[in-house]
Amino acid sequence: MVTKAPVAIPTPRTIREERLARDGKRRRPTHHAEVNPLREGLRLERVPDPHVFVLFGATGDLSHRKVFPALAQLWRTNLLPADWALVAIGRRPYDDGTFRMDIAESLHRNCRVQLDEEAEHQFLERVFYHRGDFGDDATYDTLSRKLEEMHLEQETGSNLLFYLATQPSAFPMIVAEIGRCGLDHEVHNGGWRRIVIEKPFGRDLDSAKRLNREMLKVFRESQVYRIDHYLGKETVRNLLVFRFGNGIFEPLWNRRYVDHIQITVAESLGVEDRGAFYEETGAARDVLQNHLMQLLSLVAMEPPATFAADALRDEKLKVLRAIAPPTRQEVQRDVVRGQYDKGWVAGVPVKAYRAEPEVDPESETETFVAARFEVDDWRWSGVPFYLRTGKRLAKRASEIAIQFRDVPHRLFADSTTDPQPNLLAIRVQPDEGILLRFGSKVPGLGLDIRPVTMDFTYGTAFSTDAPDAYETLILDSMLGDQSLFTRADEVEAAWTIVTPIHDAWLDMPQPEFPNYAAGTWGPEEADELIQRDGRRWRRL
Amino acid sequence: MEGMSRAGSGPSAPMPLSSAHATPGQPMLRWASRAKSIDGIAAELGRIWSSISLTAEGPDGDERRVAARSSVMNLVVIAGRGEIGERVAAIVEGLTGRHPSRTLIVTPADPDGPAWLDAQVQAHCVLPSDDAPETCSEMVYLTCGGESGQHLAGVVTPLLIHDLPVTVWWPGEPHFESRSARELLPVADRILVDGSGWSGDGLAGLVAMAALPDLYSLEVADFALLRQARWREAIASTFDRPALLPYLTHIDRIDVHYAATDGAPQMANVVRPMYHVAWLASRLAMSVVSPIRAGTEAWSGYDGLLRFGRRRVPVSLRPVESTSPRGTTLIVQLHATRAHSQLWVEVTAYADGVVVQASLDGEPMPERRFLAPRKREGDLLAETIETAGRDPISSEVLAMAARLVD
Numbered sequence A: 001m002v003t004k005a006p007v008a009i010p011t012p013r014t015i016r017e018e019r020l021a022r023d024g025k026r027r028r029p030t031h032h033a034e035v036n037p038l039r040e041g042l043r044l045e046r047v048p049d050p051h052v053f054v055l056f057g058a059t060g061d062l063s064h065r066k067v068f069p070a071l072a073q074l075w076r077t078n079l080l081p082a083d084w085a086l087v088a089i090g091r092r093p094y095d096d097g098t099f100r101m102d103i104a105e106s107l108h109r110n111c112r113v114q115l116d117e118e119a120e121h122q123f124l125e126r127v128f129y130h131r132g133d134f135g136d137d138a139t140y141d142t143l144s145r146k147l148e149e150m151h152l153e154q155e156t157g158s159n160l161l162f163y164l165a166t167q168p169s170a171f172p173m174i175v176a177e178i179g180r181c182g183l184d185h186e187v188h189n190g191g192w193r194r195i196v197i198e199k200p201f202g203r204d205l206d207s208a209k210r211l212n213r214e215m216l217k218v219f220r221e222s223q224v225y226r227i228d229h230y231l232g233k234e235t236v237r238n239l240l241v242f243r244f245g246n247g248i249f250e251p252l253w254n255r256r257y258v259d260h261i262q263i264t265v266a267e268s269l270g271v272e273d274r275g276a277f278y279e280e281t282g283a284a285r286d287v288l289q290n291h292l293m294q295l296l297s298l299v300a301m302e303p304p305a306t307f308a309a310d311a312l313r314d315e316k317l318k319v320l321r322a323i324a325p326p327t328r329q330e331v332q333r334d335v336v337r338g339q340y341d342k343g344w345v346a347g348v349p350v351k352a353y354r355a356e357p358e359v360d361p362e363s364e365t366e367t368f369v370a371a372r373f374e375v376d377d378w379r380w381s382g383v384p385f386y387l388r389t390g391k392r393l394a395k396r397a398s399e400i401a402i403q404f405r406d407v408p409h410r411l412f413a414d415s416t417t418d419p420q421p422n423l424l425a426i427r428v429q430p431d432e433g434i435l436l437r438f439g440s441k442v443p444g445l446g447l448d449i450r451p452v453t454m455d456f457t458y459g460t461a462f463s464t465d466a467p468d469a470y471e472t473l474i475l476d477s478m479l480g481d482q483s484l485f486t487r488a489d490e491v492e493a494a495w496t497i498v499t500p501i502h503d504a505w506l507d508m509p510q511p512e513f514p515n516y517a518a519g520t521w522g523p524e525e526a527d528e529l530i531q532r533d534g535r536r537w538r539r540l
Numbered sequence B: 001m002e003g004m005s006r007a008g009s010g011p012s013a014p015m016p017l018s019s020a021h022a023t024p025g026q027p028m029l030r031w032a033s034r035a036k037s038i039d040g041i042a043a044e045l046g047r048i049w050s051s052i053s054l055t056a057e058g059p060d061g062d063e064r065r066v067a068a069r070s071s072v073m074n075l076v077v078i079a080g081r082g083e084i085g086e087r088v089a090a091i092v093e094g095l096t097g098r099h100p101s102r103t104l105i106v107t108p109a110d111p112d113g114p115a116w117l118d119a120q121v122q123a124h125c126v127l128p129s130d131d132a133p134e135t136c137s138e139m140v141y142l143t144c145g146g147e148s149g150q151h152l153a154g155v156v157t158p159l160l161i162h163d164l165p166v167t168v169w170w171p172g173e174p175h176f177e178s179r180s181a182r183e184l185l186p187v188a189d190r191i192l193v194d195g196s197g198w199s200g201d202g203l204a205g206l207v208a209m210a211a212l213p214d215l216y217s218l219e220v221a222d223f224a225l226l227r228q229a230r231w232r233e234a235i236a237s238t239f240d241r242p243a244l245l246p247y248l249t250h251i252d253r254i255d256v257h258y259a260a261t262d263g264a265p266q267m268a269n270v271v272r273p274m275y276h277v278a279w280l281a282s283r284l285a286m287s288v289v290s291p292i293r294a295g296t297e298a299w300s301g302y303d304g305l306l307r308f309g310r311r312r313v314p315v316s317l318r319p320v321e322s323t324s325p326r327g328t329t330l331i332v333q334l335h336a337t338r339a340h341s342q343l344w345v346e347v348t349a350y351a352d353g354v355v356v357q358a359s360l361d362g363e364p365m366p367e368r369r370f371l372a373p374r375k376r377e378g379d380l381l382a383e384t385i386e387t388a389g390r391d392p393i394s395s396e397v398l399a400m401a402a403r404l405v406d
Helices: A015-022 A061-076 A096-110 A117-124 A137-154 A168-180 A205-218 A234-244 A275-300 A309-321 A328-334 A469-479 A488-507 A524-531 B038-050 B082-093 B146-150 B152-159 B179-187 B203-210 B212-216 B229-238 B245-250 B271-283 B377-386 B392-405
Strands: A051-056 A084-090 A127-131 A160-164 A193-198 A224-227 A258-266 A335-338 A343-345 A348-350 A368-374 A384-390 A397-404 A423-429 A433-441 A449-457 B028-035 B055-057 B063-065 B067-069 B074-078 B102-109 B116-126 B134-145 B166-169 B190-193 B219-222 B251-260 B287-294 B302-308 B311-321 B329-338 B341-350 B353-360 B368-371
Touching: A051 A061, A051 A137, A061 A096, A061 A117, A061 A469, A084 A137, A096 A117, A096 A127, A127 A137, A137 A168, A160 A168, A160 A469, A168 A193, A168 A205, A193 A469, A205 A488, A224 A469, A224 A488, A234 A275, A234 A423, A234 A469, A258 A275, A275 A309, A275 A368, A275 A384, A275 A397, A275 A488, A309 A488, A328 A335, A328 A368, A328 A488, A335 A488, A335 A524, A368 A524, A384 A524, B028 B038, B038 B116, B038 B134, B038 B152, B074 B082, B074 B179, B082 B102, B082 B134, B082 B377, B102 B146, B102 B152, B116 B146, B134 B146, B134 B152, B146 B152, B152 B179, B166 B179, B166 B377, B179 B212, B190 B377, B203 B212, B203 B219, B203 B271, B203 B392, B212 B219, B219 B392, B229 B271, B229 B329, B229 B341, B229 B353, B229 B368, B245 B251, B245 B329, B251 B271, B251 B302, B271 B287, B271 B311, B271 B329, B271 B392, B287 B311, B287 B392
Parallel strands: A051 A084, A051 A160, A084 A127, A160 A193, A193 A224, A258 A384, B067 B134, B074 B102, B074 B166, B102 B134, B166 B190, B190 B219, B251 B311
Antiparallel strands: A258 A397, A335 A368, A343 A348, A368 A384, A397 A423, A423 A433, A433 A449, B028 B116, B055 B063, B116 B134, B251 B329, B287 B302, B302 B311, B329 B341, B341 B353, B353 B368
């Protein structure tokens, strides 16, 4: 029996081929199909090409806490290619054996799901240590030879992924050395080269431009993956699905219905053992310039034409460019900075910022920043975006709250409860989910209205664990998907907004720090900032 | 654990929700009670939630429940025998936080006796993390005696949570033409089976199963097909190489080798090897010239003929003596000829994965390995729960498999 198959592959390309196909006289297309039809509908995450993962700063905190655990999880779930190896570069005197033992300990401490003994052994035996100084030519010459040997021994197909988990000051040096050795050269017919760098991408607009210039002297933009781990969080990725995969919200997502938007990234932790780093960074550089600006752009962006990386990033960029860099007067009026004093967090007494290790006792570094921005475009004109972030706040909570306008006419004026406008809150962490608040009649003879919520939580609706943001982003970089990575022009556009804030602070009188107690929601001025507009921060 | 016993041996008095502090990731039995009628079961299910006294302050001061029922799906398990029900219950309980909202494990019993029902109603909760609310799922072990076991839809339908999808898991050998199936499948959105466990070569079951989507507008998920995911990934990856992609449209032979203990025709279940051929044929829009038929000789396996454009593509399923479970795929071989150039692709199973070897005109290409540890039923169930949407590719594979058998 001859049975007609349901799918026409290869797809007809010309009108003649299409007509013949319709008539049941399918002809072989004159060109080969450019897509692999066997890929269609494969439900597994694609496994990246074989490659060597070259990790700079392998002995550092970030590598131990985030990068190795993420790689181990990818290995555990069979998402790394079997022909995969990692070269860990650091200055400390390890060999392969001692470094693997160190990593094993770190995996036991930091993995969200422990690997079984065999998987851990398989993972670790693919990790090789390469000792060397980042500024020493010899480090790279020997690395180059080692990689050539590994490509042959491990059959990694000449593909290289460089991951820079180092101090940002080392980026230009490492990139230049990679270029000097020709390790950035992509090989014809396979053999890709990619580089992943961690924030901060510069400390102001000028340094960001310099860094991008140095980076692009060696690599093309399509080879550069700038990690902002917030973009890898499941809830943040869901924001796009929530907005553009549902029909009922997007018509309300504009100045006509939205009163204002609040974005909070609150941490209950202090600076821990990163005092020296934080002294040079502060809340504006550490969170406002990247995480908060990225969340803002995802909330405010127009729908991209496609889900391709550049289409997405083009739209985010437009949002950042629609925020006018604040003038000195605007910084004074619309931006509040703070620094935590001693206090109580979760029932435990904690030190003031100035008493933390490696922190100047007269430090003027801000551990809190709140700001009001406006996105001057057709959709958002006149809608304020209130952003706040801080350390040692009352609790760890990140949330995007869209506050809708009040009803135009109060029909139920006799209600004993003040009506509250509708609110949509997207909880980024913890207790990830989405909450919609609306008014409901209190059962009974009267006509009282009380706000109630429809509360969706990931834990109840989905039965699977969300991957850690680093797992998502590292896998994407291995697969060559740049959608969740920040492009050079986005970084610069965000600095265009944040740099004037820093410049203005330099010209202002010395701040009266500390100005908020640890375990509170920040300085009073932050409340005043929003109360001035007749609004208040959400209680999280 | 108290209250974990199956129908007939559980506690007779309701055990209210325990207020004991949960440990993140550790499931806790929060409720167990018993009922003898549908109304009784529904009342017990209602009591679980009306008895919850644990509440917490939510955002903006509104009161919010600490424990919440998951809103994922209804899972109805048709357990032909009590021991299947126990095995399935253990799998569902082991999903820890990846569970359906309500699981009804239905076991018909004593078909010639009077009609009776016996149900154990349980709530299992898990704390995903310290700062998240508890998520609970309900489990009902339902034994249907006498004629009630012949009218499963009447028992199951009133107990489904409305607005949530219904998945029917039919372990063992399902009877798609039975009265129970005819009554129950119309209320289902999806049916889960494991074709690799069916008797004989399993191909008759495939044909019957392929008719279900049209008969009942439901999705079919076969664990046998899900288990082969990494094989498909491995085969697809071969043609990700730009140099090899053009050969995909020039495939002129497909051979699949499977494990057998003796070579007698139709002794090993060949559902899994058949799925390999069906997947390739459906993805490449091949049509069936001669369905796959068993040879009469020992160790001859099965042969068929496909058409791919103007080419005829012989396909074979060959038994190979092996210690692997019968019907396990051992090797998938593809051959393609394009402009006098020949491509051989051989995908072979090893202990924990598959390895792809390819050679172009006799010149071997770099080998590529894919990790693919064998998945347990629990993993497959969890995967099926997670990917709840339509799977047109599986539907096409199933339809093609049925055409290959006709």
